[in-house]
Amino acid sequence: MDASPSPFDAAFWLTAAAILCLLVMSAFFSGSETALTAASRAKLKTQADKGSSGAKAAMKVTEDNERMIGALLLGNNVVNILSASLATALLTRAFGDSGVALATLGMTALVLIFGEVLPKTFAITNPELVAVRVSPVIRVLILVFSPIVSVVRQLVRGLLYLFGVRTDPDSHILALREEIMGAIALGHSEGAVEKEDRDRLLGALDLSHRTVEEIMRHRSQIEMINAEHSPDVIISQALASPHTRIPLFRGEHENVVGVIHAKDLLREVNRLMREPGGTVEGLDILKVAMKPYFVPETTPLDEQMRQFLKRRTHFALVVDEYGALRGLITLEDIIEEIVGEISDEFDIAQDVTLKRAENGDYLVEGAMTIRDLNRMMDWQLPDDEANTVAGLVIHEAQMIPSEGQAFSFHGFRFEVVSRKENRLMKLKLRAL
Template sequence: MNDIPIVALVIILVILIFLSAFFSSSETGMMSLNRYRLRHLVKSKHRGATRASKLLERPERLIGVILIGNNFVNTLLASLSAVIATQIWGDAGIAIATTILTIVIIIFGEVTPKTYAALHPERIAFPAAVILTPLLTLLSPFVWAVNQITSGIMRLFRLQANTGSGHHLSTEELRTIVHEAGALMPRRNQNMLLSILDLERVSVNDIMIPANEIEGIDLDDDLEAILEQIARSRYTRLPLYQGEINNVVGVLHMRSVAKLIKSDEPVTKELITEQAFEPYFIPENTPLHTQLLNFQKENKRLGLVVDEYGDIIGAITLEDILEEIVGELSTKEDVEDQDIVHQDDGSIIIDGTSNIRDINKALHWELPTEGPKTINGLIVETLEAIPQANTCVQIGDYRFETLQIKDNLIKSVRAYSIEE
């Protein structure tokens, strides 16, 4: 090798540095590929992604061929630099070559290529797969031998070579991915996906209509009052009950009543009751994602929520669950009956029966949702008593002033966000 011109040795040295950078960047690029995007590109028949995916099916073989190539190149680099340094500086050249080569390899063979590969893995991994694929075939005997020795050492120290697939996402991990999608996904779509993931955290009693707000038909009322109520109702389905909501006898669909009224037969309470179908009861702690499937399975749109004693404590519709996913499906009439009204002074008038989760969504607040479900319940729990007069109370970063109290119920409050 001493007969080879120094210029030729330097050129070979530079080529070896590039090869070292190639193997270093290939390793980082391959390991940094987003596995889910890679699967998408493979399904789209992207050639580079297909090659990279095949290499990553056996990561131990891929790492083996990269490390064999990288270590061979670095060893050759050390020997070649020692020869060049000896020719230039004599015996002292070995120490000089070691120092210079260490700096060069760290900068140009390791840190720079690996940093770039970590930032742009696809730009490195896909072209590198073209070279690594035949190289793996060529060096497969050496790779197999290295992997066998490695597996033997791991078994000797009782280390598990296979720890299972690490590519399955938990709900929290998927939620983080959706959050970090940024501009790649419209904000509305992000909110919908996050709402779907949150369905398992929320139960029917978190979003149900309380029993005292259920609009139903009391069969003890006069027939004229019942028909007038049916004519004025905005709902498609109404519970039929006798005296109180716990004595429910069925659920009436307005379409059935319309057919009954159009017929020549006189309308009676008995005929109305005959048109009703069996009520559908739901345990109060049923998760929303389960109830969504139950509605689909049972072909139901309205359910009556019951507690552990069988008493009806509320009602929930399929629309209520869909609103948890896509947001409010409000109409002009709904807008006129808002439970949350902003005032000119920055305060907010809130109906006492408003659901805390709805308030948090509408105002981007963080009121506690673990206990009571309404503002009335939250204030009463905080005060540990039903206020007899207008009272101010602070809950977390929010201040509430009761405005109207009637029948042991806080009807409305004025609310402020202290931070705002």
């Protein structure tokens, strides 16, 4: 009787070698998926601009994440299932029915360690390096698997549609701003970004999401000149003003007829005084004044800044939907939203808008904007419904509070310290 053939023949070792190759492919797919999803597109773009072909390929591959991940998952699942099937057949032949259990335990350990954890750990440690190396191969695999991935993608989208989930192909573009803002905030919390740098960067990113109405100087605070006054009065008022540009009105403040620039006024006065027997009484203020520039209160700040630069002007009057004057805005106001308060030698010294009492309360000017308060104190008071601290209190209280009244909301206690007519002048704040 012939001896039974040994299970460890050439076929056994060929199958074992095939399983080993499949594990290497599984590691490649797992590491590639992690690297390409974790790699920073900003860093890849920098490398691509420097001439890296691998970075250009990685940028191309990651443009369609859904397609890329579909191809990688398809390849990874195929090699994992095939390797498990071969291992089961191999060990069943060698050890009988117990080979199924041995194959399950052995392949689970091998796939977990060498096919998942090890390559993913290496890839997450060097995402850009791995992405640059693997992207040329992944591009070819995506083309090969594209028909199958397209069918699977449509099937998945159809199933999600049945459950009310809609996929947005531009969602990664829309989330870019939030990703940058989150990275800046995280860098500040970890000490890598200074508070002033964080405020400047976030201020620049916020311009497109904020409107002129939020930062304009209210009409009650606008200094204006009556065009019907005598030239002496107009010149005296212009010289006494700390502002370079001053609106002119006739009859009532709503009727703005022009904007006078101090330099243009002085040039005209100089011209009149140089004439034989010239006096300032012949000054025609409307002849010197510039045409007023009106903007809607809903204009985004980034758009308004572009208009200022395009029109080569720094001053605009803000109107509401009915054309009524609401306030004014300057290019400096917009820049201050990025770099902070800008003062020169002609600015009138302002009282400190935030003082801390001995008991820990903060004494705040009612006209202080919520945004400035949040930036100064690193608070998170909402500014969706109101621009100023006083406006926030009035909005939450649904009334104009009296002196001494106190309210608690958004984690703070607000107490009205002083009120002038319908304006809340000073308030006390304390964190609860």
